[in-house]
Amino acid sequence: MSSTVTDGGYTELFIEFSSALREAGLPIGTDDVMSLCAAIAELNAADILDTYWAGRTTLVTRRDHIPVYDNVFRYFFLDEVLSKPDDPRITMRASANSQGVLQVPDTETFGDQHQDEEFHLGYMASPADVRRTKNFAECTPEELAALRRIMASIRITPPRRRTRRRVAGDRGRRLHLKRMVRELMRRHGEPDRFIYAERRRRVRPLILLLDVSGSMADYSRNLLQFAYSTRRAAGRVEVFCFGTRLTRITRQLDRRRPDEAMAEAARTVFDWDGGTRIGDSINDFVAKWARRGLARGGIVVICSDGLDRGDPETLANALDRLDRLCHRIVWMNPHVGDRTDVVPNSVGMLVAEPYIDRLLSGHNLRSLEEFAQILPELG
């Protein structure tokens, strides 16, 4: 494809426009720009609507990129002011946290927490072991940083299910004809073994719904870190945050450096430390994501204390729907702690109980490890 198709300086303009979009975060390659130029050549470049649609068809490949595109387009061609979605309050909070982790020296870890020290003295083999059972809410920033490093090493293996796709194998009821014919050819019609078509096994999707409201403040950052590690360790993982409303942060977590990923996710979530509307959020999740197939046959993990300001009936309805769409629901409630005889302690938990397949605490590292352990059994 040659780019001599346009003239009159349009090419320059569209290259500039494309780089403006690239800066706004749209993944645009050179061949996409060439597509745009080829498209414009077929249309009337002086017509703003033609330009808009040509760009949107050739440069945008995702629905969630459309608002970004619109925004840049307005700024670039219509001279409107760019609206900034960043919430400075949240950005500051995230960066303050990570700085704290860096500056405080490690030796001070146990100095100012006498009660904990006394409690753990008897069986303290290594700091990591103590931290393993220590409640996240009681950890100092540097302990948390250490925990996060350990967290990244937890192996997450979601259960598998049999799919309809068949691959060649040694077992099965049907012969794998394609391979069998090859085998016959190779051996002049005298095969020495049978090749069967086996059902392939596939990892079930894992969906994490994290409560980031005020009552969960001590835990949410760690859960976010856990989500990040999980996302990197297992194949099909989706992550959502909710407080008063639901935000998908899967894509924000796809950064190589954890701190960047955390900061990016924190920027996206608007209702950090606010109230909780679990019912509405899960309802939203079901309507917008689960029904489309995101949660079909999957394991949904809800991390929340169940302190819901919304209508309990909404929560019950939402969970009822979710229960019919996904394979298993796991609820992590950090306030449950180490107790084994769990009695629901909030209206939310009371309502949710019948729909939950497994209740875990997720309040310390050991509990997260326990989750990683039982996960393969949920198939």
Add this chain to the structure above:
Amino acid sequence: MTHVAFPPADVAGLTTDLISTGYIPDRGLATAAFLALKLGRPLLLEGEVGVGKTELAKTFAELYGRELVRLQCFEGIDAGQALYEWDYARQMLAVRAMSGTDGTNVGAVDELFGLTYLVERPLLKAVRGGDRTVLLIDEIDRADDEFEAFLLEILSDFQVTIPELGTIAAATRPIVVLTSNRTRELHDALKRRCLYHWIGFPAPERERQIVGARMPGISERMAARVVEAVNRLRDMDLAKPPGVAETIDWVTALDAVGATDLTEQDAADTLGAVLKDRDDLELVGEAIGHVVDGH
């Protein structure tokens, strides 16, 4: 009908052509479709269920007098079901017959992997058909993501490589339309080979035109009333908001029961045509007056 010229001269021309077959596009869709036809690129359509994604491919086929080759995707679909498959039973018979002779006939073995033993599946059919076909790859998101890799060669070069035979390339390009209901995100490699368009719900005015074009016997007042009611349904917090297909189904159902105006009674009786979810039916059943009259 006589078929119109291909490719269309401009966006307005294509819009007129599409409207003549009863498909009423908005500016964005018309531009995307025009560019896909003109540049010979596949068109990837995403959007809610029942907004006319599949219908566009059918309209292209009708408009340009081409054969519609449809590949309905499903979980577990593989190359054997989408591209080509060898006729194993015949091959095996041939192998048996060969083993009776001296078994060293090289020509016979080559023939075993010739076109005679090849079963053509939709994608190969479209490639060989070239500009006589419209290839519709429907609900690509239902196929597992491994399958998308099979499509890459076809979508970028319009060719199929069969190891035993070589590469079969399309002499002329078929029109290719892909649809997705967005149950999962498609790979970027696939998307980059296509032009992308998101089809939303149409504006009320356009939806009235669509109902009018699809159901010529319906009075304008009736069409307007139903479209208003459907739009109110879309504003409600439903599990599955009705698409344009549901609007047309509802009008058909109302017509079938002999209704000439949208009354609460008729609406309640025929609600099953527009809502397919029990929770939604319950929710709307209580507010049927609001849906019909808007207050």
